[in-house]
Amino acid sequence: MGALSWDDYFMSLAFLTSMRSKDPSTQVGACIVNDRNRIIGVGYNGMPSNCPNDQLPWSKRSVEGELATKYPYVVHAELNAVLNKNAESCSGCRIYSTLFPCNECAKVIIQAGIKQVIFASDKHSDRASAKASRRLFELANVELRQHVPEARRGGRDGTQWEKAEKQ
Ligand SMILES: O=c1ccn([C@H]2C[C@H](O)[C@@H](COP(=O)(O)O)O2)c(=O)[nH]1
């Protein structure tokens, strides 16, 4: 068996990173890489640092309203990856994300100078936030590409991807 492709390697790293997330419905991971294939930052969706996790909700919906759901509190994987960067700048980099970035992440990605987005799942493509993202990325000339694992092209064993896609 040959070496893992860069795309499979970085997307695998994004999936591995996503496994740190405590979100019971959608674990997201992101990995920023420069043009020399060096890792610049990784992140996953989680509650802000220093906020005790047991005091914030992970629910998708609540009869008590939006403030009793995760949405106003969770820091998205892509934002965390940019905030965690170990280089001066993300300019010209690409980002691997296990989920297509929402519009808030799209703004961060564009402002950080990231030029390429490689994503795995597009499961929220019907949401307005995903549609707004696509619009922003197109206007800002950020290249989008859905990752097709080597295994899907008849290459290596694809069990890890099958598991990830079922999420
Ligand atoms: O760009 C994105 C969009 C979403 N996330 C995180 C935020 C939430 O923790 C989940 C989405 O939860 P659902 O239950 O699927 O609505 O994904 C992210 O990190 N980046």
Ligand SMILES: [Zn+2]
């Ligand atoms: Zn987001």
